[in-house]
Amino acid sequence: MDLAKLTRLAGPRWIEIEATALEHNLRVVKGLLQPPTRLLAVIKADAYGAGAVEAARIFLATGADYLGVTTLAEGQELRRAGITAPILLMSPLLPEELPQALTNDLTLTISSRSGAEAAAAAAAMVGRQARVHLKVETGLQRTGLEPGEVVPLAREMQYWPGVQLEGIYSHLAEAARPGAARRQLDCFRKVIMDLESQQVSLPVKHICNSTGLLLHPEMHLDMVRAGTLLYGQFPYRASRRGLELKNPWRFKARILFVHDVAAGTPVGYGGDYVVKKATRLAVIPVGYADGFALTAVSRPKNLNDLARHLAKTILAYLGRDSAGTAVIIGGQGAPVVGRVGMQLSIVDVGHLEGVKVGQVVEVDIRRPTASARLPRVYCREGQPYLVRQPSGDMEPVVSPAKGILLPEQEFSN
Numbered sequence: 212m213d214l215a216k217l218t219r220l221a222g223p224r225w226i227e228i229e230a231t232a233l234e235h236n237l238r239v240v241k242g243l244l245q246p247p248t249r250l251l252a253v254i255k256a257d258a259y260g261a262g263a264v265e266a267a268r269i270f271l272a273t274g275a276d277y278l279g280v281t282t283l284a285e286g287q288e289l290r291r292a293g294i295t296a297p298i299l300l301m302s303p304l305l306p307e308e309l310p311q312a313l314t315n316d317l318t319l320t321i322s323s324r325s326g327a328e329a330a331a332a333a334a335a336m337v338g339r340q341a342r343v344h345l346k347v348e349t350g351l352q353r354t355g356l357e358p359g360e361v362v363p364l365a366r367e368m369q370y371w372p373g374v375q376l377e378g379i380y381s382h383l384a385e386a387a388r389p390g391a392a393r394r395q396l397d398c399f400r401k402v403i404m405d406l407e408s409q410q411v412s413l414p415v416k417h418i419c420n421s422t423g424l425l426l427h428p429e430m431h432l433d434m435v436r437a438g439t440l441l442y443g444q445f446p447y448r449a450s451r452r453g454l455e456l457k458n459p460w461r462f463k464a465r466i467l468f469v470h471d472v473a474a475g476t477p478v479g480y481g482g483d484y485v486v487k488k489a490t491r492l493a494v495i496p497v498g499y500a501d502g503f504a505l506t507a508v509s510r511p512k513n514l515n516d517l518a519r520h521l522a523k524t525i526l527a528y529l530g531r532d533s534a535g536t537a538v539i540i541g542g543q544g545a546p547v548v549g550r551v552g553m554q555l556s557i558v559d560v561g562h563l564e565g566v567k568v569g570q571v572v573e574v575d576i577r578r579p580t581a582s583a584r585l586p587r588v589y590c591r592e593g594q595p596y597l598v599r600q601p602s603g604d605m606e607p608v609v610s611p612a613k614g615i616l617l618p619e620q621e622f623s624n
């Protein structure tokens with residue numbers, strides 16, 4: 212497909228998602244599981260930026276058994292798109308949301324007795340079964356039943372008419388730290404044993420996320436919940452174990468404007484970047500409103516962390532921040548200079564030959580914070596087949612060879 216056509220479809224910037232990479236990664240993860248273990252593909256947060264609807268279709272067609280999202284709206288989006296696979300809502304809902312969750316046939320997470328009662332009430336109200344998974348608090352301290360609450364509640368719930376107890380799960384806080392993970396796994400295992408000793412059946416037991424499934428194969432149980440690995444990324448500090456994942460993601464933008472500036476020229480808002488020697492600047496249609504150049508800042512954990520943080524800040528002040536934001540043009544890096552704007556950014560291309568308006572730049576961006584308003588262009592072996600517009604509308608890319616009848620063909624018989 213040529214650039215002009217792609218730009219007419221998607222505008223001057225877009226995120227390319229390669230379907231075969233998502234398929235590959237799903238197969239790799241499935242290959243780590245023993246057959247009875249099912250795979251729940253986590254597609255929360257717009258499939259970590261890849262676009263939930265198409266990612267869901269790809270994963271389901273490649274062998275995912277279940278989908279996982281966080282919010283009711285995320286579940287509804289998938290149902291509206293015609294996806295009928297089971298979907299687990301991995302967060303508690305507010306009581307007002309429950310009827311819609313049930314009419315959309317979404318599996319509920321139950322994290323408290325009052326949540327269980329609200330689910331049963333909503334089920335009676337809408338005349339549907341509430342399919343539920345109990346969530347156990349084992350160490351993340353986010354949501355869940357205390358381990359001691361599980362057995363008494365589950366024993367009662369077995370007999371509630373509108374409720375189907377399908378599963379039980381927990382979530383790891385620090386899957387890569389062996390001690391902490393071990394304590395959580397042991398706690399979960401003990402809850403499961405207690406349930407079994409009381410003959411309470413909860414068929415689908417699961418605790419592993421990406422790190423957990425890599426590091427604790429003995430805890431795959433009935434299902435694992437994988438996100439990060441499916442999108443071609445390795446969780447922080449997890450071992451790669453020789454796994455070959457593929458990156459499905461490329462964020463591209465076309466240069467809108469190029470101009471030359473003299474030494475000493477202040478650049479961008481606040482003029483806080485001053486060019487040292489005469490150079491050429493290129494403007495790209497990407498800014499912080501798109502999620503570009505946003506960094507997560509968390510409190511330094513120890514003195515080492517603090518020192519690293521300070522060193523970075525000082526280097527940035529001196530203009531020697533090697534980890535500064537950069538884009539790739541024709542295979543070469545070019546720094547983003549001046550403050551990143553809301554929707555436009557400036558790139559110093561003085562060291563590159565022949566940079567022109569219209570040229571394609573590859574941009575790095577934190578994926579889950581990449582705006583849903585950036586079009587997603589789905590490709591198969593590099594060939595676009597579907598565009599998700601900023602409105603959310605899906606537009607198939609029809610090639611003349613496959614879809615549309617050309618005039619000659621129309622009149623040939």
Ligand SMILES: *Cc1c(COP(=O)(O)O)cnc(C)c1O
Pocket residue numbers: 253255301382419420421422436437438439440446
């Ligand atoms: C996000 C999430 C996952 C997936 O985690 P990854 O580390 O991305 O695999 C699994 N379970 C729950 C409850 C989650 O919120």
